[in-house]
Amino acid sequence: MMNQIKSPDEIIAIRESGHMLAAVLRYLEAKTVPGITTGELDRLAAAELKSLGGQPSFLGYEGFPAVICISVNEEVVHGIPGKRTLQIGDIVGLDFGVTFQGMITDGAITIPVGAVSSEASRLMRATREALDQGIAEVRAGARLGDIAHAIEMRLRADKLGVIEDLSGHGVGHEVHEDPLVLNYGPAGRGMRLKAGMTIAIEPMATLGTREIVQADDGWTIMTADGSLGSQHEHTVLVLPDGAEVLTV
Helix, strand or coil: CCCCECCHHHHHHHHHHHHHHHHHHHHHHHHCCCCCEHHHHHHHHHHHHHHHCCEECCCCHHHCCCCCEEEECCEEECCCCCCCECCCCCEEEEEEEEEECCEEEEEEEEEECCCCCHHHHHHHHHHHHHHHHHHCCCCCCCEHHHHHHHHHHHHHHCCCEECCCCCEEECCCCCCEEEEECCCCCCCCCCECCCCEEEEECCEEECCCCCEEECCCCCCEEECCCCCEEECEEEEEEECCEEEECCC
16 A cells, blocks of 8 residues: 655645645635636646646546536536636636646535535535534544544535545645545544645535436536535645644
8 A cells, every 4th residue: 555644745735735735726716716627627728737846637537538527506516618608607627637747636625606505605615614523633642533524524414415425635745545534423532633745624514405417428427306415625734733734
């Protein structure tokens, strides 16, 4: 199994990777307006990342055909950018991976297109806060279950569907590494975190059922009942007494 503890030089590189990722997502957030297509956002992401000196981690990963995953409304994750034109009231998930000097970070935001419904806003806010509460549990010696439980409790406080079939994960040398970082479950269980590990924490929730289905394109994951879905994600470095959020 690949070493989960990153070396000092690897941490320098993954930190820079995370800064690039965050910069591209901020750039795209300003460009996510009514009338733009998801394909154009993909092209903008590619150009902006190239200008920063990074490489896209998702392009070609297990055959994925784009630079960034863009998921709209009932699409939760892994949406393929294309001809879809964004409309006022849509919510859009931007899930991005960046490679720099061989080190990978993974991060995501879900954002509104213009004015959105109060329920959509509630979903996005709860998912974002669940991410924050999960990160607050990270430190050397904490258990994976502590993160999972904090995320689940925040999402259930808003009576959201907690997606159990998708999870966070280790990240760094590969897009997906051990361990799995679940978004539900009891505290005090699971492996203990060690300083130097890098993990991607990514709460995913819906306004309806937790059940998900895969689209005919073989990639896009959608809510089974057509309700809105939301994802927020950061890559974090485990420290002796807390976490450093790398994708900011």
